[in-house]
Amino acid sequence: MFMYDISNDLQYFYDHHVRLGGELRQQLAGYRDLNITRLKNGLDDLKKETNCLHPHPYDSKNQGGYAMHTLNKDPNNDNDYDIDIALIFHRDEIPENPLKARQRVRDALYKRCTNFTKEPEARTNAVTVWYAEGYHIDFAIYRTYIDEFGIKRIEHASTEWKRRDPMQINNWFAECVDTFSPKANFILGYYPKVKEGQMRRIVRFLKWFCRSRISWSLPGGMIVSTLIAESGVYKPNGERDDIALYDTMVALHNRLTVSCKVYNPVDKSQELTGKTEILNQVIRLRDNLKVAIDKLEVLFNHSCTREKARSAWDWVFNHQFWVAKESKKVIDFGDVIAIARYNLTIRCDLAKYENGPTYKHYLSGSSILPKGVALKFTVVSTNVPQPYSVRWIVNNEGDEAQEAEQLCWESSDSATTKWTSTAYKGNHRMTCQIEKNGQVMAETIHIVKIKASGNTRNSSSSNRGFG
Structure with a gap:
């Protein structure tokens, strides 16, 4: 079936506007390291105040989009980045109560964190710090121990201590990308034209779509990644990324038409859409996908022009790269708007x-x-x-x-x-x-x-x- 080829533009958009890039990735790593140092210094402060040991985590792991290499640039240029870190303690060096374990980390961060828009908060699954610079950090707390059979166990501090490997999601996603993305078959003489890791690019494009309007409240990266990795949703194409993206959007909409519930890919007993707020985000994704797919229908018309194709994709990505936007007067709303002679x-x-x-x-x-x-x-x-x-x-x-x-x-x-x-x-x-x-x-x-x-x-x- 004919579909107007915009794959070169899509690759350029990905490389220059979507992909995080080495410099920004290094900057976020700096934020991560700075806050781990703040945590350790805060634990030392608590030790001095209480005359009780407050051991440091013996290890930390990157999690979320940063670790999965699906973290995008912020479409709205607000520096709104989510940095997920797993802090790993020995079991006998962290409170037995999971809430108190999170509260200890919260208190340590509060000792040293500055310039936040909201104080560090011990939430259900992590301790979160929101910074005025725009980014926020989620510290998930883990403990390890050797059980009676000599097996090393690792548990996550949630509503209770739950057995969970902080690297399990990262490993699952990396395996999905490697398994499902088009790759060369030397025996058959097949060599795809697209770059390696197409599935990761498709995830990034759809994550961008979800954040393309600040007024939209659509699901986050974990749910988007999980949905695309489900059997039959991601549609690989060894010739063109734009076809793979369109076909995946259609398949994803069809999947959400059947059900908007999403489950943890490594623990099917955990529903990711258990909260009404999150389920509503997925419902909105389904509805907005339908609008986007309708907008892209012009691509299948043989009379489609480059201008029409770029305009259609602009509705998906909402970025000036695709269509030159009319210049808008920027108003500094911090200035006083005077009416008559009064201010x-x-x-x-x-x-x-x-x-x-x-x-x-x-x-x-x-x-x-x-x-x-x-x-x-x-x-x-x-x-x-x-x-x-x-x-x-x-x-x-x-x-x-x-x-x-x-x-x-x-x-x-x-x-x-x-x-x-x-x-x-x-x-x-x-x-x-x-x-x-x-x-x-x-x-x-x-x-x-x-x-x-x-x-x-x-x-x-x-x-x-x-x-």
Whole structure:
């Protein structure tokens, strides 16, 4: 079947815009090493404070997209990278209770970590630190011991100690890529035209698709990798990557039409979509794939031009490489928007919970925040003569806010301080207006960027989340 050939463009896009690249990969490795050093120094601090031993992990392993070589550049240029690290302790050198083991690591990181947007948090499966630079690190805690049969065991600190090898997912994925990707057969004289490891490129392309719009809330890399590795989903093609990508998108949509549930590839008893939030992300992936596949139909028309083909793929990747975008005026929303001769300045500060002490000033759109951070907006100054009233208007964007029916809400209680919290993925606006005699005399806008990760609990007493 004819399909317009855009494979050379796809390879260039992969090499220059999708693939992490050596320099950025080295930078993330530096973040990893720095935080492992901070952890060890923090454990030493706890040892001095308590006069009790706080041993270091004896080993660490890379996990996730970094280890699987599927970590992409950030499509939104927010430095939003997830670095997964397995910390491995001897069993007798870490608390027996898995929660206390995670809390020890959290406390050690808190001693030495700085410039975070949210304090280190002992979550169900890892300890997470979110940094103002945009990236966050997940430390998964493991322990090892020799059982009564002389066999070395390794367990993960989750809701309980669960037997799990931190390298198992990495090894599984590497085997899938090697097994399923087109490769030469010297006996048959077959030599594919595509580069080695095609399956890994297809995973990366679809991970990019999932993150191509900041307003989208689609599944993360583990679920995408698992789905593509399922039998019959990845469609290898030894001639062209663009055909392999399209065919895989169709097969993936067909698979999700049957069911959107996804299970851990190395432990089928664990459902990766057990939480409603994650299942909804997979449902949205199914629906957005259908739109993308329809957009790509033009590729199968013999009258398809290069311009039409690039425009179709642009809808998939949403990147200026594919279609020259119209230049848009960049507005610095941190500047005051003056109406008439009056002005207004507000500021935003971060806190652990509503009405709690603030720990960091957040400039408009300056970095991407996790969910579950309390936000305190304050009128700093205005030259509008009193008396006047204050109106706060929230405009949210994205799948999550739309489904929660929280795209817009406002408060006109004249308070010069307004508390809310980060709750929905996307770029969002807080507008503050000063009104007098029924007219808006001054107005300013503050942008808040929110990533998909985090925890929405315990951040605000209001049910109305913010971006």
